[in-house]
Amino acid sequence: MTTGLDGIVAAETVMSLVDGQRGVLVIRGMAVEEAARRLDFEGLLALLWDGFADTADLKPRLGAARAAAFRHTPRLLPAAAGLPPVDGLRAMIAGLADDADGSPIGLVAAMPVFLAALVRQAKGKHPVAPDPRAGHAADLLRMLADKPADPASVRALDAYLVTVADHGLNASTFAARVVASTLAGTVASVTAALCALKGPLHGGAPGPVLDMLDAIGTAQAAPGWIEAELAAGRRLMGFGHRIYRTRDPRADVLKAVVAGLSSPRIALAEAVEKAALAALHQHKPDRPLDINVEFYTALLLDAVGLDRSLFTPAFAVGRVAGWTAHILEQEQTGRLLRPDSRYVGPGASLAA
Ligand code: ACO
Numbered sequence: 001m002t003t004g005l006d007g008i009v010a011a012e013t014v015m016s017l018v019d020g021q022r023g024v025l026v027i028r029g030m031a032v033e034e035a036a037r038r039l040d041f042e043g044l045l046a047l048l049w050d051g052f053a054d055t056a057d058l059k060p061r062l063g064a065a066r067a068a069a070f071r072h073t074p075r076l077l078p079a080a081a082g083l084p085p086v087d088g089l090r091a092m093i094a095g096l097a098d099d100a101d102g103s104p105i106g107l108v109a110a111m112p113v114f115l116a117a118l119v120r121q122a123k124g125k126h127p128v129a130p131d132p133r134a135g136h137a138a139d140l141l142r143m144l145a146d147k148p149a150d151p152a153s154v155r156a157l158d159a160y161l162v163t164v165a166d167h168g169l170n171a172s173t174f175a176a177r178v179v180a181s182t183l184a185g186t187v188a189s190v191t192a193a194l195c196a197l198k199g200p201l202h203g204g205a206p207g208p209v210l211d212m213l214d215a216i217g218t219a220q221a222a223p224g225w226i227e228a229e230l231a232a233g234r235r236l237m238g239f240g241h242r243i244y245r246t247r248d249p250r251a252d253v254l255k256a257v258v259a260g261l262s263s264p265r266i267a268l269a270e271a272v273e274k275a276a277l278a279a280l281h282q283h284k285p286d287r288p289l290d291i292n293v294e295f296y297t298a299l300l301l302d303a304v305g306l307d308r309s310l311f312t313p314a315f316a317v318g319r320v321a322g323w324t325a326h327i328l329e330q331e332q333t334g335r336l337l338r339p340d341s342r343y344v345g346p347g348a349s350l351a352a
Pocket residue numbers: 200201202203205234235236237238239240241242243284287289292293294
């Protein structure tokens with residue numbers, strides 16, 4: 001019996017197809033490579049929500065919703081003081097009511113606004129108000145730094161947000177759908193998703209990827225460091241995936257984006273990637289382990305100026321597109337998600 005729900009189909013979805021054997025990700029009919037090339041975050045959101053929510057004038061409406069979210073910061077920020085950013089974001093999102101500001105568009109809008117306000121609060125600075133006319137990615141960078149971001153960083157962050165927006169029934173999306181299936185509402189469902197995203201086996205990996213690169217230090221040190229890590233029974237962050245038996249296609253989308261940015265870590269990262277793939281092949285010859293989305297996510301987010309403590313909440317800024325789409329889809333089915341368990345404790349004979 002499997003204890004990780006591997007291979008179990010828990011929902012039918014029109015949102016995305018993940019082919020783990022071939023390394024293919026299709027988002028509502030569009031390959032992830034094409035989506036990252038052609039769409040900005042708002043375009044991808046419209047694609048996901050098509051037929052489930054109003055997608056007309058999404059860019060200005062999302063901008064207006066960011067302004068509405070900002071009006072909640074004086075009330076919600078104090079409760080998040082002192083928490084790590086991902087926990088602060090969860091606390092602030094959970095503090096929204098089930099009204100227009102806690103609707104799918106309200107929650108998508110709130111993520112960058114609350115994240116930027118949290119970061120600035122931690123530095124003793126006032127939050128910067130959103131610019132409703134700006135693009136979502138550009139506005140996040142502007143609210144963080146209190147100055148407009150350079151176009152290359154905006155394009156890179158947009159490509160990142162599109163690339164991670166949806167990915168089948170991953171742990172956080174499943175958590176969102178379970179809660180949505182109880183009809184608890186969008187705020188509760190997105191809060192549950194944020195809880196699931198936090199863990200290092202899911203959205204918490206890219207920060208540790210950068211820690212790993214720092215610990216390795218030089219390309220020459222990579223093979224020895226990796227061998228020692230695997231010998232000690234530890235996992236390499238940014239490698240392996242529950243579904244993919246080949247390269248995660250999102251990794252190459254992000255690797256290409258990173259190549260266009262000036263990341264001081266790119267040469268080291270490529271050396272670590274090469275050494276890790278060779279070592280993992282030796283370590284687990286029967287289990288193809290390859291790079292996952294988190295590895296080049298770390299380099300991309302670092303290159304656009306985000307601190308590593310912000311990598312998981314930045315993931316949420318993109319993935320909330322998928323969460324809300326799945327919540328809307330789940331609510332349409334009207335069916336409670338309620339799997340079975342198999343009792344293996346004492347007294348089973350009492351039921352015979
Ligand atoms: N480094 C070393 N060994 C690994 C790694 C890794 N990164 N990933 C898997 N393995 C090993 C496992 O220890 C396991 O060995 P065992 O059978 O001796 O215990 C074997 O390979 C098979 O593991 P899987 O069943 O494929 O792993 P699972 O599906 O349970 O886990 C996961 C997938 C959690 C992503 C895992 O690969 C991992 O921990 N990777 C590192 C963390 C990471 O990068 N997380 C981000 C994932 S991407 C995302 O969520 C957006």
